[in-house]
Amino acid sequence: MTDTATDAPILEAIGIRKSFxxxxxxxxxxxxxxxxxxxxxxxxxxxxxSTFIRxxxxxxxxxxxxxxxxxxxxxxxxxxxxxxxxxxxLRRHVGMVFQHFNLFPHMTVLQNVVEGPLTVLREPRxxxxxxxxxxxxxxxxxxxxxxxxxxxxxxxxxxxxIARALAMQPEVLLLDEVTSALDPELVxxxxxxxxxxxxxxxxxxxxxxxxxFAADVAKRVLFFDKGVVAAEGTxxxxxxxxxxxxxxxxxxxxxx
Numbered sequence: 001m002t003d004t005a006t007d008a009p010i011l012e013a014i015g016i017r018k019s020f021x022x023x024x025x026x027x028x029x030x031x032x033x034x035x036x037x038x039x040x041x042x043x044x045x046x047x048x049x050s051t052f053i054r055x056x057x058x059x060x061x062x063x064x065x066x067x068x069x070x071x072x073x074x075x076x077x078x079x080x081x082x083x084x085x086x087x088x089x090l091r092r093h094v095g096m097v098f099q100h101f102n103l104f105p106h107m108t109v110l111q112n113v114v115e116g117p118l119t120v121l122r123e124p125r126x127x128x129x130x131x132x133x134x135x136x137x138x139x140x141x142x143x144x145x146x147x148x149x150x151x152x153x154x155x156x157x158x159x160x161x162i163a164r165a166l167a168m169q170p171e172v173l174l175l176d177e178v179t180s181a182l183d184p185e186l187v188x189x190x191x192x193x194x195x196x197x198x199x200x201x202x203x204x205x206x207x208x209x210x211x212x213f214a215a216d217v218a219k220r221v222l223f224f225d226k227g228v229v230a231a232e233g234t235x236x237x238x239x240x241x242x243x244x245x246x247x248x249x250x251x252x253x254x255x256x
Contacts, residue, residue, distance in 0.1 A: 012068040019063045038218050042209070042221060053096075055067070069090055098176055109148075154182045211254045
């Protein structure tokens, strides 16, 4: 698949709304990701950040609005249909890393990483394992290939989850509060991996409560509040020099 223009968004959300029964969680969210861009999504718990990023990978089906991948609309079927991209195609190109790892407990670290390329991409095992070992080396876990998730720390599990997502060779990586379930001393090792990915040009949207990290790695920051994007701008505009009282109040909690 190729872009219709070199600066065209890779992944785009237009007017995304999501309701759960009478509760409207997202109230018309727009976001465009261009190649190599890192965008941080911040905001209080319950503001809609995680729901939105799950909509970006169709793990939650939007109630209204449009998603586009490489300028083509994404349909609600798994297969491509006409001009519509299917959910299966979307997920092959847009990877997701979750808060709670979601590793297969009965598989070794290496097996967890190669499972997607073997079953979804139909890659030869030798090729899949070679890339998996390289990715595990990149996240500092080359010695853990034969270990099971139960024998790993939380930070190690999350780094395996990142390697597993990268094994699918995604063009975009979505990360949903990937450090929030970790002990504080383990957060840094995961953030270091994500920072290196950004420096290498990976396109990412990151839901995070790590304000210093967001200010350091993101090109843009979106502040979610009550289901809308209440502020958007550079890290300097949103995190370092916030203008609105609501944003100032939110950020003040991280400086106490």
